[in-house]
Amino acid sequence: MIQKPRGTRDFLPEEMEARRSVEAKMREAARLFGYREVCTPEFEELDLFTLRSGEGIMQEMYVFEDKGGRKLALRPEITAAVIRMYINEAKVAPKPLRWCYFADCFRYERPQKGRYRQFWQFGAELIGADTAMADAEAIMLASEALNATGVTWDLKVGHLAFMKSLLAGLEPAAQRRVMAHLDKKDFEGLSAILAGMGKPDLNDSLTSLVECRTLAEAFEIADAIPEKERVEQTMGILDAAGVRYSLNFGIARGLDYYTGMVFEGFAQNLGAENQILGGGAYRLAHIFGGDDVASVGFAIGFDRVMVSLGEVPVGKDTIAGIVCTDEGRSFALSVARQFRNAGIRAEMDLMGRGLGAQLAHASKTADFAVVIGKREADAGQVTLKDLHSGEQKTLDPAAAIAEVKAYRTC
Numbered sequence: 001m002i003q004k005p006r007g008t009r010d011f012l013p014e015e016m017e018a019r020r021s022v023e024a025k026m027r028e029a030a031r032l033f034g035y036r037e038v039c040t041p042e043f044e045e046l047d048l049f050t051l052r053s054g055e056g057i058m059q060e061m062y063v064f065e066d067k068g069g070r071k072l073a074l075r076p077e078i079t080a081a082v083i084r085m086y087i088n089e090a091k092v093a094p095k096p097l098r099w100c101y102f103a104d105c106f107r108y109e110r111p112q113k114g115r116y117r118q119f120w121q122f123g124a125e126l127i128g129a130d131t132a133m134a135d136a137e138a139i140m141l142a143s144e145a146l147n148a149t150g151v152t153w154d155l156k157v158g159h160l161a162f163m164k165s166l167l168a169g170l171e172p173a174a175q176r177r178v179m180a181h182l183d184k185k186d187f188e189g190l191s192a193i194l195a196g197m198g199k200p201d202l203n204d205s206l207t208s209l210v211e212c213r214t215l216a217e218a219f220e221i222a223d224a225i226p227e228k229e230r231v232e233q234t235m236g237i238l239d240a241a242g243v244r245y246s247l248n249f250g251i252a253r254g255l256d257y258y259t260g261m262v263f264e265g266f267a268q269n270l271g272a273e274n275q276i277l278g279g280g281a282y283r284l285a286h287i288f289g290g291d292d293v294a295s296v297g298f299a300i301g302f303d304r305v306m307v308s309l310g311e312v313p314v315g316k317d318t319i320a321g322i323v324c325t326d327e328g329r330s331f332a333l334s335v336a337r338q339f340r341n342a343g344i345r346a347e348m349d350l351m352g353r354g355l356g357a358q359l360a361h362a363s364k365t366a367d368f369a370v371v372i373g374k375r376e377a378d379a380g381q382v383t384l385k386d387l388h389s390g391e392q393k394t395l396d397p398a399a400a401i402a403e404v405k406a407y408r409t410c
């Protein structure tokens with residue numbers, strides 16, 4: 001028997017309905033902020049992701065060569081692709097651009113609960129606004145989208161300027177190594193590499209920065225931050241908007257393209273894989289041959305949100321089983337169409353079953369049986385049987401539709 005590839009999942013209808021209902025809440029949050037959905041290819045030229053995404057992502061990529069010898073990769077994230085699309089298609093569009101997406105990504109990671117090789121992200125990219133208000137809007141939308149799902153989570157907001165000022169004396173490659181340790185919260189490894197670089201005192205100031213929880217303390221640890229005013233403004237807007245967050249200047253982010261404000265979200269009831277949100281301000285367009293446009297965005301790990309939520313109650317569709325004899329079939333087809341036009345799920349027999357067997361099947365799968373034999377067809381009526389109460393009556397199709405609709409709303 002052939003199995004699905006490791007790290008991927010199948011979703012049965014019940015699970016898909018739950019996923020779609022949660023997805024709809026996130027989409028609605030994005031719509032209310034004015035974000036419009038975009039879609040990019042599942043695979044891109046490999047270079048798109050190797051130019052600035054960072055070591056971590058590069059090692060996890062699904063890379064392949066197509067028949068034309070092109071080096072391609074399944075997208076490990078969507079941001080780079082959205083910025084590529086912006087340069088290709090929308091460079092001259094009025095700024096800012098508010099875009100969102102719900103899309104699957106691929107990373108060759110060791111699978112475990114909440115960590116998959118194919119997973120879905122709900123994200124947004126705000127392109128062309130370089131202001132504290134833009135930074136704050138990305139955080140507000142992420143926050144609204146997650147709150148709308150009902151997940152219980154904590155938001156941490158930071159800014160790379162502090163860390164970068166402490167690391168200013170290191171080569172870019174060394175800075176990246178230090179930040180990779182910070183991102184993984186590997187403080188032992190961090191202290192070892194800093195000792196190796198002959199910078200043990202940097203370890204103390206980085207540790208104080210990671211532990212500090214107020215702006216005042218952070219400004220003291222890393223003084224003369226040019227972005228001071230911007231950071232204060234962003235936090236001021238978040239406070240005014242009533243966003244609940246804590247400051248954390250140890251956020252380094254795993255991807256290399258971030259330039260300023262950064263944020264992460266963590267579900268309270270998940271174990272190791274509890275990060276459900278990541279985002280920040282970044283610049284990527286100029287690396288892909290476009291203008292040096294400022295952007296800010298985030299992605300929510302949709303599958304982790306689903307794991308955190310557990311059972312999601314989903315409103316059930318009312319189902320009408322259209323049960324008919326051969327003589328009643330033509331009329332039954334028209335009745336089924338009328339039910340569907342009225343927005344009601346109507347299912348007809350496909351198995352060549354007799355009336356009794358059709359009714360038995362409907363009682364397992366439907367809420368109502370709409371029975372149509374020769375008598376009903378001749379009279380232009382249906383016998384509507386409530387399969388929960390057993391009650392039945394003969395009605396014309398419009399009245400039957402009204403009854404089924406009334407059941408739906410009660």
Ligand code: HAM
Pocket residue numbers: 076077078079080107109114115116117118119120121123124125254255275276277278279280282296297298299300301302303304
């Ligand atoms: P990221 O932090 O790499 O950021 O991913 C965002 C979220 O995707 C993570 O917080 C996590 O919830 C989820 N995620 C990542 N890997 C997996 C996995 N293997 N299985 C399940 N969920 C996973 C980005 O991707 C950036 N593009 C976010 C961004 C948008 N920054 C600016 N704009």
